[in-house]
Amino acid sequence: MSFVEVTRGTSPLVLGLPHTGTELPDDCAARLNDHGRGMDDTDWHIHMLYAGLVADATSVRTKIHRYAIDVNRDPGGNSLYPGQNTTGLCPLTDFDGRAIYRDGQEPDEAEIARRREAWHAPYHAAIAAELARVRELHGFAILYDCHSIRSHIPFLFDGRLPDFNIGTNNGATCDPGVEALVREACETANGYTTIINGRFKGGWTTRHYGQPADGLHAIQMELAQSAYMLERAPWSYDRPAAERLRKHLKTILETLSDWRPQ
Numbered sequence: 001m002s003f004v005e006v007t008r009g010t011s012p013l014v015l016g017l018p019h020t021g022t023e024l025p026d027d028c029a030a031r032l033n034d035h036g037r038g039m040d041d042t043d044w045h046i047h048m049l050y051a052g053l054v055a056d057a058t059s060v061r062t063k064i065h066r067y068a069i070d071v072n073r074d075p076g077g078n079s080l081y082p083g084q085n086t087t088g089l090c091p092l093t094d095f096d097g098r099a100i101y102r103d104g105q106e107p108d109e110a111e112i113a114r115r116r117e118a119w120h121a122p123y124h125a126a127i128a129a130e131l132a133r134v135r136e137l138h139g140f141a142i143l144y145d146c147h148s149i150r151s152h153i154p155f156l157f158d159g160r161l162p163d164f165n166i167g168t169n170n171g172a173t174c175d176p177g178v179e180a181l182v183r184e185a186c187e188t189a190n191g192y193t194t195i196i197n198g199r200f201k202g203g204w205t206t207r208h209y210g211q212p213a214d215g216l217h218a219i220q221m222e223l224a225q226s227a228y229m230l231e232r233a234p235w236s237y238d239r240p241a242a243e244r245l246r247k248h249l250k251t252i253l254e255t256l257s258d259w260r261p262q
Helices: 034-038 046-050 109-138 176-187 204-209 239-258
Strands: 004-007 013-017 058-062 141-149 164-167 194-196 216-224
Touching: 004 109, 013 046, 013 109, 013 239, 046 141, 046 239, 058 109, 109 141, 109 204, 141 204, 141 239, 164 176, 176 194, 176 216, 176 239, 204 216
Parallel strands: 013 058, 013 141, 141 216, 164 194
Antiparallel strands: 004 058, 164 216
16 A cells, blocks of 8 residues: 555554655546646645644545545545535546546546545555554544545636635534634634635545544544645745745644543
């Protein structure tokens, strides 16, 4: 599983990094058109943005790109946002609604099943194992799922996305105290905008693992990429903007690491 990177810590906090990978296996890349090979929908630089912000956190990252398979989607292919435009387990379009495959090269059910077994299942096996290990240490675990997206994508949402988009599936995936701590840290971050359970309520990872009654708390953070990078090719990391944002992300992660259930 060399495509899954696990860094083990001893705190209650586990970071998920499902969409920062830019590796496309040769057989997948050969099927894609120019839009697909551009990989525009990557959560660019997120692993850099969060690197070293908090001591003793665990992280789980896949290097496989979401166009091969999206590990933050229901493995059964069910939509997380019924009635809204979205992309699937093995996306056929990008976030602008453009086809990403060459004509006739879209994956069939057998190919989707192969990718699910090869890349989706191992990533989640690693997430589940680390959450179980951390819960054994502390009696609970917090999964913080790290994401970013362009701030303006008419195919997916109207207007401009806030900087901090917190998702807890309307409060179902974590203790209210966890949600409140993250919300407060975001709302007090001067110069940034925040919404909770807006367009992004938490992906499959957050909804699947967030079982607060069992000591598993999950929360998703979807950052607007305009807060730390150039939102078009070549997708450059804006270091001064990123350093400003990292101060607030550090506060969030440190606060979560210190949280304990009542």
